[in-house]
Amino acid sequence: MDTKRNALTWMPSRRALLLGAVAPALMPGLGLDALAQTPRQGAPPRKTPGFFLTEAEERLLTALVDRIIPRDEWPSASEAGVVDFFDFQLTTDWGHGQGLYRKGPHTAGNPRQGYQLPYTPSEFYRRALADKALAGFEGLAPAAQDALLTRLEKNELSLGDIPGGTFFTILRQNTLDGYFSDPIHGGNRDMASWRMIGFPGAHAYYITEIDRFELDYARPPAGVAYRTDGVLRGVAQTARGR
């Protein structure tokens, strides 16, 4: 069967996704009934505040991530929910600095010593997205957007005290994080990226397939909480642990 057909059967709907699928899956105490009634696939956009991003930041970030992963026969980053992913991630413990050593003094060092800025991810994006070097980015033509991103990538441009190369590397990685991670985190809507490359997802058990050479493994992907056919799996457990 061809799981790659109908790659673009829906339109972006970031707020609907957040309210309809992501938040309940991560909140303890919400039963399956409540979840089953929430809108998911193809729901209309809802005008409600995001968790973290302002509308201006959201517009800019949409333009940025869609140059990292543009639309072709498969969804672009923002169409797959990557901006929702950012919005949610930046409010998590990770967004507020978990796993990041924050004591000073802060010195630039060399690239082999890694990230040395004082900012948590939420502080980092808030600062970077407000920098004048990115002002009006969303209004540029794609070629001009790519040219600016290339200057950042090559460290020819900085965003205040954030080196362009540092911003580009982190933006690119977090865009891939959102595009390819489990949909419970808000990106990879309808598991489009997994269908694109043929990754079957979280429900993984290949004891009888592992040594079948050249096997065309076409099972639709399944995430931690959902299968693409709408069947709920293990939702009550997703809130467990840290």
Add this chain to the structure above:
Amino acid sequence: MATRLPKTDVVIVGGGWTGLTAAYELAHAGKKCTVLERGAFRHEVPNLQSPEMHDELKYALRYKLMMDTQRNTLTFRNRRDETALPMRRLGSFLPGEGLGGAGVHWNGQLYRPLPSDLRLRSHYTEKYGAGAVSDELTIQDWGVSYDELEPHFDFFEKVCGAAGQAGNLRGEKVAGGNPYEGPRQNPYPNPPMKQPLATTMFGEAARREGFNPFPQPSANVTQRYTNPYGAVLHPCTYCGFCERFGCGYFAKADPIICVYDRIKDHENFELRVNSTVLRVDKSPDGKTATGVTYVGEDGREYEQPADMVLLCAFGLWNVHLMLLSKIGEPYNPETNTGVVGRNYAYQTMSTTRVFFNGKHRFNPFMAAGALGTIADDVNGDNFDHSGLGFVGGGYLGVTQTNGRPIETSPVPSQTKTWGADFKRAVREHYNSTTTIVLHGSSMATRGNFLDLDPTYTDDLGRPLLRMTFDFPENDRRMSKHCTEQAVRIGRAMGGDLVEPSERASSSYSVVPYQTTHNTGGAVMGTDPKTSAVNRYGQAWDQHNVFVFGACLFPQNIGYNPTGTLMGLAYWTLTKIKSDYLANPRPLEG
């Protein structure tokens, strides 16, 4: 002011493979053992169950099972004339935290060292002459032989239910195994892993090129199995969520199911989690340890007196604790004196990508931590080193460990790493690309060492450990030579494009993941001037302190370290039980 607790017989710092094993063995020898683990309690049920465990973002990218660098990390620089800066996020290596330690998220690639690895300097000097070892290197013999350790390697393979093919059974070569391995008294307890297409293609091409491929020895178990402690393991499902994850299938041997579950109810065993040891306390004359001081779950300081102190943290943190506690003289690279922090080494990795441009379906998501086909022909001194200008080597192999999509976007180096071309290339190459790894040795030098940082501190106010490390010239040459062999096999596999990438072609960076095989810093040996502990892991100056783990390695071998360090752990524990407990004293070297 620390609260003084009732005395225990043995206090054990760290609840991973070595700490829990030490507790098991010494509790059964009649000693009250108290394990202090800095991280939280966790267990396969309920913490490691799938599908929740199969969340790549949470575990592989956000490191939920690893140490929290917000609280404690180390500082890093390549050279002494640079200023070390904190490793603010995990990257190059991933120490664990919580019950089971790094043994929970390891891959289970389970090797023994070569007999010649354990007497490295003597071996090269005897075979190639006095000039074979360059002045750059501070490599040395381990002080313990393969024959002495063999029963302990054997036992740990049984604890893990290791799956593999013997290559040398009591001196007899066995077809299909590693012809270079030291003699083993027993075959592996379980048959090898099933092999998928990519690893099979590697094996066939390697054989055509004159190499001797064999299935990677694995602590991912291949059939229902009961270990010597009574733990039951189940067959690996090839789920592809192994390294960086815990195994909810009870199929990857780890310290929780293999050891902890079998000792947890014993009257002589006690575990205290969320307990960070601040220092080892010493007697007024400095000749023995009196116990440890730690910060408990409630945030208060406790003094835990004990007859014996076992350092069983991840190797780096054993060294940290020794430096903080002044167990042994700190290494001074200027004068080349002192021992603690000396001979830090790592692993010299290269990867050679083999692209087939859509011609094969490798299904990389069907995978396991220790699923691979290996060739050991360029490891150790398995090949003639005459005139090569380096010592050491590494194994080559295709290991199909995962196809998780955030971490798996193999695209040719000519392709841009973002944009439309990148996206198309990921789609084209995801399922038809494989990688030949070189898992290379890492030789010790005078310039690579561990000490205390003068500037940065952890959340408890203690100086961070400082790492000074770069790839030695010896290892750069080794990497180049051995990676050329990987390219040769990659071409023989029929790849459309074969692209090598060597870590040691530039200076070491603490950012990209390489391996969690940090070794040395508290090396074992027979000379107190060049080793921090004697050949039993016993501190030279405080005879009731014993050190475990890869920090004991005088330099790093071309294999994953767990099999070797656990062999050493059982060697030490056997000596403690059979000799030291009845007559505590400095053991003869």
